[in-house]
Amino acid sequence: xxxxxxxxxxxxxxxxKILKKTTDDVNISKKCSQCEYASSVxxxxxxxxxxxxxxxxxxxxxxxxxxxxxxxxxQHLKIxxxxxxxxxxxxxxxxxxxxxxxTHLKIxxxxxxxKxxxxxYAxxxxxxxxxxxxxxxxxxxxKxxxxxYAxxxxxxxxxxxxxxxxxxxxKxxxxxxxxxxxxxLRRxxxxxxxxxxxKxxxxxYAxxxxxxxxxxxxxxxxxxxxKxxxxxYAxxxxxHxxxxxxxxxxxxxxKxxxxxxxxxxxxxLRRxxxxxxxxxxxxxxxxxxxxxxxxxxxTHLKIxxxxxxxKxxxxxYAxxxxxxxxxxxxxxxxxxxxKxxxxxxxxxQASxxxxxxxxxxxxxxxKxx
Numbered sequence: 001x002x003x004x005x006x007x008x009x010x011x012x013x014x015x016x017k018i019l020k021k022t023t024d025d026v027n028i029s030k031k032c033s034q035c036e037y038a039s040s041v042x043x044x045x046x047x048x049x050x051x052x053x054x055x056x057x058x059x060x061x062x063x064x065x066x067x068x069x070x071x072x073x074x075q076h077l078k079i080x081x082x083x084x085x086x087x088x089x090x091x092x093x094x095x096x097x098x099x100x101x102x103t104h105l106k107i108x109x110x111x112x113x114x115k116x117x118x119x120x121y122a123x124x125x126x127x128x129x130x131x132x133x134x135x136x137x138x139x140x141x142x143k144x145x146x147x148x149y150a151x152x153x154x155x156x157x158x159x160x161x162x163x164x165x166x167x168x169x170x171k172x173x174x175x176x177x178x179x180x181x182x183x184x185l186r187r188x189x190x191x192x193x194x195x196x197x198x199k200x201x202x203x204x205y206a207x208x209x210x211x212x213x214x215x216x217x218x219x220x221x222x223x224x225x226x227k228x229x230x231x232x233y234a235x236x237x238x239x240h241x242x243x244x245x246x247x248x249x250x251x252x253x254x255k256x257x258x259x260x261x262x263x264x265x266x267x268x269l270r271r272x273x274x275x276x277x278x279x280x281x282x283x284x285x286x287x288x289x290x291x292x293x294x295x296x297x298x299t300h301l302k303i304x305x306x307x308x309x310x311k312x313x314x315x316x317y318a319x320x321x322x323x324x325x326x327x328x329x330x331x332x333x334x335x336x337x338x339k340x341x342x343x344x345x346x347x348x349q350a351s352x353x354x355x356x357x358x359x360x361x362x363x364x365x366x367k368x369x
Contacts, residue, residue, distance in 0.1 A: 050068035078096030106124035134152035190208030218236035246264035274292030302320035330348035
């Protein structure tokens with residue numbers, strides 16, 4: 001009778017006694033007592049049991065990496081050596097990990113086996129699916145240590161941190177523009193190329209920025225979602241609301257460097273500076289009128305057209321000038337803010353006061369020729 005061999009499996013029972021099995025036992029499939037794993041090779045079972053015990057005897061001598069599997073350590077060491085033996089035969093991709101190459105190849109095949117069970121999202125990468133699922137759960141585990149910002153995406157947090165550091169690594173190669181966001185740089189470059197791919201379907205408006213088109217469309221819909229909490233003012237643009245709020249706070253950060261003029265509106269400062277420069281770029285095409293203010297030209301053109309939109313609600317008076325209507329309304333209210341400092345004369349109109357002053361000075365400006 002053939003002598004039976006004894007195999008030391010390198011395992012111990014609860015009392016610390018080394019377990020040994022016979023040749024017959026080795027030929028029988030080895031099953032794990034803690035899960036459904038089974039193998040006909042005793043050494044594979046030993047490796048597997050280390051996963052349950054948490055033992056990681058295969059340690060890296062260059063960093064803290066440790067694994068229960070020698071093959072995992074071998075793969076890890078390729079990171080330190082820079083070896084990337086797993087290469088894609090369709091592009092330049094290479095990796096030290098076979099599984100990374102396997103995942104990469106799904107990009108070429110279009111296979112998206114990692115599917116979301118809550119929407120139609122699918123990805124070739126399990127990691128991308130895990131990130132996506134955080135959007136459904138609302139989990140925002142990536143938190144900023146300098147403010148309250150939090151995101152479900154580590155990449156978004158990295159971009160956010162650049163705002164605190166002031167780093168602007170995305171630079172334009174045609175001007176001095178730089179941004180912390182690659183997306184902003186892409187939008188900026190469209191300004192140089194003149195590309196305006198975001199077009200309005202209701203008019204000829206087009207923009208290189210999708211956000212600008214979104215704001216423009218609110219003008220067509222009449223939507224004014226940006227509302228003032230101190231008065232009835234509402235606007236389709238958040239920027240207009242921010243400017244409006246300065247009228248309540250009294251803040252006037254836009255200051256003239258040539259006089260005491262200050263305004264809450266940057267546009268008003270730009271118009272004001274034209275008065276100092278003498279620039280009158282807004283010209284009438286029917287007469288010699290010119291102004292530094294576009295709205296002044298717009299009002300002037302009403303003289304030529306005969307349009308009188310400013311109408312009195314108490315009589316038939318109408319004017320092309322809002323200021324003239326305000327003066328007229330004082331005749332109905334009885335208000336006379338223009339007062340003489342030499343007598344009791346008062347008038348609703350400044351021009352009447354100027355004529356009245358001539359009676360005190362003796363000036364007779366209206367002479368017969």
